[in-house]
Structure formats: C-alpha cells, structure tokens
Amino acid sequence: MYLKRLSIVNFKNIESQSFDFQQKINCFVGNNGVGKTNILDAIYYLSFTKSYFNSVAIQNIRHGESFFMIEGAYEIKDRNEVIICSLKKGQKKVLKRNGKNYEKFSEHIGQIPLVIISPADRDLVIEGSDTRRKFMDTVISQQNKQYLKDVMAYNKVVSQRNALLKYFAANRTFDALNLEVYNAQMIELGNKIFDVRKQFLKEFIPIFNEKYKLISSDFESVNLIYKSQLLSKSMRDLLDSSVEKDKILQYSTTGIHKDDLSFEIGEYPIKKFGSQGQQKSYLIALKLAQFEFIKKQSGLTPILLLDDIFDKLDENRVSQIVSLVNNDEFGQIFITDTHSDRTESIVRETGTEYQIFKL
C-alpha cells in the first residue's frame, strides 16, 4: 500500500500543491514554518478524517479562504483508490472513496493505516491520563470498531451519571435505584473495555520493550505499565465503595475512565527523570510498537510519517532508527527536516529509492 499522488488546496498555509511520491522514502525539507508538517497532516487527514494537530476542523482551512480539499491517489492491495476529503465553511465535512460518499467516517478509519511520530507526541508524556487513554483507544480502535463504540457509550453513561449526581446535590436528594441504572451500564461496558485493554497491552508491551531496546542499543531499561483500578477491584465494588465520595464531589470518581499508562525509566517516571532524548526515544518506541501492532492486525503495512524526528537524538540513535525503519517490515515513509544536508546524508545511506522535496 502506498500514496502515489497528493493534491492539497487551501489546507492550512498551503494554497495549492501537488506531489508524486516514491514508494519508499519521501522527504520534505525547508525552513521553519514553510509547511512541511502541514503536508504530513494532510496525509494524516486522509487516513483519520481529521488533523493530528488541530482538532477544530474549520481552523485547518487556509486563512481568508472558504474551503479546503485534500486528494490522495493510493495503491492498496494492487488496486487504485482515490480518497478525497473536503470541508467548506458552514457545511459538513465530505469524505469520498472512488467518488462515493462515506455515510459514516468511522467506516474509513483503519482502511489506510498510518502512524505518525511527531514532536507533538510529547503530550503523551507531559499531559494528563486522558491523552494516554486516547492513544490506547486510537491504536485499538483502528481495527476494533466495537471497542470504539463501547468506549463512546461508556463515556456517555459517565456524563449522564455525573449529571444525575449534580442533580442530587442541587436538589438535596438521592435515589439509589436511579443511580443503579447508570451503574449497571458502566459495569457492563467497563468490563468489556477492561478486557480488551488488558489483552491489547499483553501483546503491545513486549513489542514496545523490543523497540526501545533496539533504539537505545539496550543501554537503559524502561517500563510501560497498565494502571487500572479494575486490576485490584471489580467495577461493581469500585462503584459501591465510592458512592459517598461521588455524591460529595458530584462526579464519578472510579471506573475504567481513570485508566492510565505509566511511562518509566529505571522504575522512575520518565516525565521527571528522563532526558529529552530518552523521552523522545521512549515515544518513538511507543509509535513503532503501534506500527507493528496495527500491521499485524490489519495485514497492511501502515504509512509512516516522521515529523522532525532527528532533533535531540544522538547520531547513534538516529542511525538505529533509520536502519530500523529501512527494512522490509516498513513500507512508505515520509520525513520532514529543516536540515537538507542531514536528511540527504541519512537517506542516501539507506540505499533505498528516495525523493527530496525542497520547500
């Protein structure tokens, strides 16, 4: 599977541009702010029907314009496929595959598997647990649509339960039966989600460990640990034992929505005790594990987007990563960099076909 041609109109700072790509390595080089990341984001858009960087869809339309359009011509399993995603101000986003409109965008997710590695991934280390849950959910749901539906249904029940707790507090009342309606749904959905996450991490963590070992040349030890209240108590016990606390705080304090992933280096949180390069290596290992996991699940080799990946990494790690992605396990790769010479010398060493677009 690979992207043969990309056309972009009025997407972020890009007025109108088209590219014909190599099957293996494609690089965008140029100064800060020229739009290298925006091109990767346009490719990301065609896989996920949204931006990786700006979740407010309308803000991705070029300033002063009324619409954007991204068109990608792919070869998928020896067939030519054209995906078009467009957005006009005041209208709904449109997604077409070979000229036919999608009714549900969720049907498209996973059809063109893709993994992005970007400096914005740092949010996974520094932000709250919701960012890490979202990462886990994105990886799982690319191939497991039921899981995505369950997570969405569970989150809806939690907000309904929170609204009820607020209502109880505002009216100085309490109705255990009414609350139980939501508890029962949280238990059913929560258990399903927990089982999928547990199974996912059982497969994912060993892949992650292997990738980190390769990047760091086995120099340091790291851990990725699943944290869930459900590992020590059942959903029923959690809800029963937290009811008084929930009433006082007026929201649901326990459940699967409190799950987290703990990122550790030598048993300490990497957020506080990892160097910038170690944090970056950790995130790259995480994303490369995502790549391998999705590939296994989908039977397709995902497109890999490497945004500004060489900064903050020593030469040794850069060459480890490049040799890692330059084997048959990987398919099409897009790289952005500000240093044209650095990129050229790195990709030349791979001995693979490559193209460099100077912006």
Ligand SMILES: Nc1ncnc2c1ncn2[C@@H]1O[C@H](COP(=O)(O)OP(=O)(O)OP(=O)(O)O)[C@@H](O)[C@H]1O
């Ligand atoms: N909706 C928009 N309309 C016009 N310009 C936009 C829009 N959204 C973002 N931009 C511009 O896009 C530019 C950033 O582009 P991008 O992030 O792709 O740069 P880059 O080449 O990757 O830079 P760097 O090397 O610093 O990472 C900024 O100048 C920003 O103002």
